[in-house]
Amino acid sequence: MFSKSCEYGIKATAFIAVEGAKNNRVSLKAIAKAIDSPVAFTAKILQLLARTGIITSVQGAAGGFEVDQSKIDSITLSQIVAAIDGENIYKGCGLGLKACNANKPCPVHDKFVIIREELKAMLESTTVKDLALGLKDGLTYLKR
Amino acid sequence: MFSKSCEYGIKATAFIAVEGAKNNRVSLKAIAKAIDSPVAFTAKILQLLARTGIITSVQGAAGGFEVDQSKIDSITLSQIVAAIDGENIYKGCGLGLKACNANKPCPVHDKFVIIREELKAMLESTTVKDLALGLKDGLTYLKR
């Protein structure tokens, strides 16, 4: 469904948010360990998320990554996915046709419209806070 | 959502079904032209679909591809997708975790279960006949 980059990005953001709630700034290494991802590759994704403003990076010794605690209610899964994979997952045609729309539908258009609308609604209504809540309480997991 | 191979496979099957309803056996070239896909690459996908039994291939002069008209009601989108992309789209975890399930859910598990169930239901309930109907009547399109 999502690219591996995107999966890492979602997990990383969730982890950073949880630790942030405990006032812990987390390092790249700690993130990669927590979400079981390759360190250097994860760095690229974190840089991208930082440039997009979804997370904040702090350079230098004792540096690391944070998510603005005042924003965890407004940053959505949709924004993370858009930053990494683009919006094609829930906007593009199910058969990859550029000209596909209600006026010139592909054979699966009507069937996919419903799914994609729901996917979009779900991504837009799920916040970083939502992701973090279960994690914080140990109800959900990030590994394997 | 699907791989490019899968998109070609779905389009090709739909096209073959429509022509089959008119008693036309279609060649690789004709298929690639109709669905605007690379010829040799499309050949591989058609071979795969033929091996899986979703379509039938006829070798030699005047050969080509067909779909058994008695099966167009029972062959589903789900089967085409499974043959080409596997079942991970609607079975796998949204974050790519192998151990993710209701007992050990990832942070997006509950949100995705609903979407994936609907996607699965949609793919399983959409038959080749469904795909072909709109095309036959010129209501849906395969190109661009």
Place this chain on the structure above:
DNA sequence: TATAAATCGGATGTTCTTATCCTATTTAAA
């Protein structure tokens, strides 16, 4: 029976995603 049209399938090439490596820069703290 020879020919031409078609699929089959192995080998190879290209492009994109994923992953690694290494150096530069930043910054807290000794």
Place this chain on the structure above:
DNA sequence: TTTAAATAGGATAAGAACATCCGATTTATA
């Protein structure tokens, strides 16, 4: 002010997906 710990980011490598090439095989038809 030096050191060490950390992110930034360019360069490169490995792997998978996408695509092409070409010879082998099959088969209808002239």
